[in-house]
Amino acid sequence: MKTVLIVDDEMAIRETMEQILSYEGYAVQKAASGAEALSLLEKTSADAILLDIKMPGMDGFEVLEELIKRQLSIPVIVISGHGTIETAVEAVKGGAYDYLEKPLDRSRLLVTLGNCLKHQTVLTDRDALRSKIGVGGPIVGQSEVMEGVRNFIKKVGPTESTVLITGENGTGKELVVHALHRASQRSDKPLVEVNCAAIPKDLVESELFGHEKGSFTGADRQRTGKFEHADTGILFLDEIGDMGAEAQAKVLKAVEESRFQRVGGRETREVDVRIIAATNRDLSAPDSGFRQDLFFRLNVLSIHLPPLRQRSGDVELLLSWFMSDMSQSMNCDPLNFSPDTLAILTEYSWPGNVRELRNLVERLLILVNGPTVKPSDLPLLPGSRNVGNAGASFLDCQDFQEFKARSEGEFLQQKLIENMYNVSKTAEALAMQRSNLYKKISKYGLRTQPEVV
Secondary structure, three states: OOEEEEEOOOHHHHHHHHHHHHHOOOEEEEEOOHHHHHHHHHHOOOOEEEEEOOOOOOOHHHHHHHHHHOOOOOOEEEEEOOOOHHHHHHHHHOOOOEEEEOOOOHHHHHHHHHHHHHHHHHHHHHHHHHHHOOOOOOOOOOOHHHHHHHHHHHHHOOOOOOEEEEOOOOOOHHHHHHHHHHHOOOOOOOEEEEEHHHOOHHHHHHHHHEEOOOOOOOOOOOEEOHHHHOOOOEEEEEOHHHOOHHHHHHHHHHHHHOEEEOEOOOOEEEOOOEEEEEEOOOOOOOOOOOOHHHHHHHOOEEEEOOOHHHHHHHHHHHHHHHHHHHHHHOOOOOOEEOHHHHHHHHHOOOOOHHHHHHHHHHHHHHHOOOOEEOHHHOOOOOOOOOOHHHHHHHHOOOOHHHHHHHHHHHHHHHHHHHOOOOHHHHHHHOOOOHHHHHHHHHHHOOOOOOOOO
């Protein structure tokens, strides 16, 4: 029986949700405040949390931050009667699984909670598998360049040096970061990740260094920044090449001095943080727009990850790894690849690199009937010699409207898969309103959870 913790200052809402969830077979715990919820979690555990935003004392955002600090990996669904798109986006960025508006719709609540728990089960099973085989996201490959990557991690991981990782999107930069963290002297300390490209320019400073209450319009509470969250651990600055000039100057000072001030604050805060940065751009280029003094400060030790097209000999090994890993996570039988299919996939240029290959394996596990993947089971791979069902389907369209509908549905389904069927995250990635995405899901009959085959 799954346990759900309801955190809301309104007794009527707590009791209503308890009735709904108890009837559906969930065990329910209740807390009237953020402080009470955190105290309860010190004594017991929960499989998911329904968390109100507007509460006296500690609000929902502060509870989210505290859960991250305590490294409690419990999925959170934020609920609020003061819903705006900005609030929803902030909640998801703050670590929430999804966002629901009051008054709560019973069906939407149960579907979202069910998807949340299934998503968490997939993550737990994946982590258990990786733990059992001694890896936490392996560096898969037998090519000479990948052997060089593993040697780099082995030598550089235990040091305290700053590392810069370069390479195209999808080449596995994040995997290398996690491997460096595991190999470091800080492996039992936090690894805090920041996607610099996803933060609005006017909020970068607040995101990294935090802010004091009232320091700017909308700062209705004190906030701790990523540098403080990463204290004694590692701070991963992903896509740092997309950071604005003003933020680069502040990051340079913080990296050099290991101290900073919160936005609107006067107190200087010192932190012990190791920096790892990553980018898909050439930061040394004169027209990169990146400060060269910051580049040289980050480029103490650097490694470039090759695109998959430059190590095609690893494609079959990667297909085998992802098929084994994901079939266990999805509780289904792994598929085999026919020789013709392997030939097509080995010759393919993989513009999306390893990430594209992984997404393809997930798609095949969901859609293919039978134990073997044939060339006709493949989607259209641009530049390859296969056509595949998706390409044939589009070519069979009777008119342009039908083509647009099919292609839009196919595109949105793929994006849902890439974002683990989290509708809010998918809408954010597509810069689309969540309500509009829900309409598209209904219109095209898209899946919002993995299909066990």
